[in-house]
Amino acid sequence: MNSIPKTHTAAAGVATGTTAKAHPQPHQQAGLSPALIGLLATGAGLAVASLYYSQPMLGVLADDIGASERAVGMVPMSTQLGYALGILLLAPLGDRYDRRRIILIKAAILTAALLLAGAASGVGMLLAASLAVGLTATMAQDIVPAAATLAPEQSRGRIVGTVMTGLLLGILLSRVVSGFVAEHFGWRAMFVGAAASIAAIGVAAWRGLPRFHATTHLSYGALLGSLATLFKKHGALRRAALAQGLLSIGFSAFWSTLAVMLHGAPFHLGSAAAGAFGLAGAAGALAAPLAGRISDKKGPELVTRLGVGLATVSFAAMALSPWFSADGQLVLIALAAIGFDLGVQATLVAHQTIVYSIEPGARSRLNAILFVGMFIGMAAGAALGSLALAQWGWIAVVSLATLTSILALTVRLWPGSAKAR
Numbered sequence: 001m002n003s004i005p006k007t008h009t010a011a012a013g014v015a016t017g018t019t020a021k022a023h024p025q026p027h028q029q030a031g032l033s034p035a036l037i038g039l040l041a042t043g044a045g046l047a048v049a050s051l052y053y054s055q056p057m058l059g060v061l062a063d064d065i066g067a068s069e070r071a072v073g074m075v076p077m078s079t080q081l082g083y084a085l086g087i088l089l090l091a092p093l094g095d096r097y098d099r100r101r102i103i104l105i106k107a108a109i110l111t112a113a114l115l116l117a118g119a120a121s122g123v124g125m126l127l128a129a130s131l132a133v134g135l136t137a138t139m140a141q142d143i144v145p146a147a148a149t150l151a152p153e154q155s156r157g158r159i160v161g162t163v164m165t166g167l168l169l170g171i172l173l174s175r176v177v178s179g180f181v182a183e184h185f186g187w188r189a190m191f192v193g194a195a196a197s198i199a200a201i202g203v204a205a206w207r208g209l210p211r212f213h214a215t216t217h218l219s220y221g222a223l224l225g226s227l228a229t230l231f232k233k234h235g236a237l238r239r240a241a242l243a244q245g246l247l248s249i250g251f252s253a254f255w256s257t258l259a260v261m262l263h264g265a266p267f268h269l270g271s272a273a274a275g276a277f278g279l280a281g282a283a284g285a286l287a288a289p290l291a292g293r294i295s296d297k298k299g300p301e302l303v304t305r306l307g308v309g310l311a312t313v314s315f316a317a318m319a320l321s322p323w324f325s326a327d328g329q330l331v332l333i334a335l336a337a338i339g340f341d342l343g344v345q346a347t348l349v350a351h352q353t354i355v356y357s358i359e360p361g362a363r364s365r366l367n368a369i370l371f372v373g374m375f376i377g378m379a380a381g382a383a384l385g386s387l388a389l390a391q392w393g394w395i396a397v398v399s400l401a402t403l404t405s406i407l408a409l410t411v412r413l414w415p416g417s418a419k420a421r
Contacts, residue, residue, distance in 0.1 A: 032159060035208070040146065040147045042201065043139070043140075044143045044144060044170065045166035045169050046198060048140040048170045049173070049174035049177075049194070052178070054075050054076055055175055056182065060187055061126075065120065065121065067122070075126055081134060083137055084375050087368050087375065088368060091365075091371075092368050095214070095361065096216055096218065096220075096223055098214065100209045100212055102139070103139050103142050103205050104205060107201060109135075110136035111199045112132075114194045116128075117129035117130060144163055144164065149360070155296060156292075157292035157295035160349060161290070161293070164352070223365070230362060240351040241369055241374075243347070243412050244408075247343075247377070248344075248381060249400070250402070250403075250404045251311075251344050252379070253382070253385025253397050254337070254397065257389045257397050267326060277337055295350050303346055303350035303353075304354075305409070305412050305413065307342075307344070307347030307350060308343060310339055311339070312409055314335075314337075314340035315336065315401040317335075317336050319402070340401075348374070355369075381404075385401075
């Protein structure tokens with residue numbers, strides 16, 4: 001049973017612009033059809049994949065438009081910056097307006113932004129298009145709360161987990177697909193194909209998604225201000241954002257330094273090998289619906305502790321790599337990547353189940369706060385991981401990931417965490 005209280009007084013709702021009880025949504029009581037769940041999962045995956053298509057193509061792209069490596073390296077940064085800003089500034093609008101309309105508008109603009117990227121003749125246009133891609137790819141963060149709103153309470157964890165599987169597969173497969181398409185058909189073809197996929201999702205959402213009732217009538221300024229109110233009000237939200245952020249530091253530190261580490265002795269492997277390790281993340285994607293089912297039956301608090309514990313053990317296991325041969329180290333790293341990815345993604349799904357149960361009328365804002373905490377951790381992990389590798393080597397990266405995971409586990413095991421509001 002979920003340990004987070006579900007009831008709220010009308011007075012409590014006034015402070016954050018929510019009603020005491022969320023409006024019922026179409027299909028909520030009857031459950032979502034498999035087709036609608038598939039649409040939501042596919043939409044989330046294709047939207048978030050837009051953030052990563054450019055990364056494997058940067059070398060080819062730079063030569064084609066005559067950009068320096070430093071300038072073209074700003075492209076993924078612009079995309080991630082746009083996504084972070086979109087989560088903070090746009091995702092809360094899902095509580096104020098019909099989420100279906102927001103998803104359709106973002107799909108239209110994202111389609112145009114991807115086409116603009118594909119038509120870019122210089123790095124300036126590409127950077128502007130990348131920023132717009134990041135801002136509107138946040139439609140993924142409108143789709144996940146939409147799934148939580150439509151889902152019956154008794155199966156919310158499973159359905160959110162299924163949609164998150166689509167999102168995670170989008171992240172995993174985007175680099176593989178874009179590398180293949182760019183090599184065989186050119187980088188512009190990848191952006192055009194991505195635009196076509198988002199346009200198709202927009203049409204399917206227009207036909208298949210129900211309308212959503214607004215759960216608040218706050219002005220835009222008050223809506224953003226209520227983020228701080230929600231954060232101060234709910235201990236469960238603070239714990240979820242802090243624990244997921246700490247876990248994301250180790251996750252990001254690993255993946256942002258893996259290719260550099262594998263390039264050096266004793267491995268001397270190329271970027272393709274690092275990309276192949278990313279396929280281990282498929283285990284995390286498969287874990288999402290399982291974590292959701294366990295959350296529904298046993299409670300999300302248990303899943304967070306199991307997930308963080310698994311990630312901690314997996315990171316710590318890589319400290320044994322100096323005692324293995326080069327081939328043995330590769331096997332150990334691959335197994336550890338499967339383990340910590342399972343733990344990180346299971347914990348994320350459980351944290352989403354927790355925060356979506358706090359105030360149903362504020363799900364978009366609660367989701368925004370959780371993901372802002374996660375992306376702060378991701379950014380910090382990339383910076384700290386690169387510094388650790390440069391100064392002290394791979395064992396320092398492993399130590400950083402293990403330490404931050406232990407801190408995340410401490411947050412989840414801290415007395416009273418199950419009762420925090």
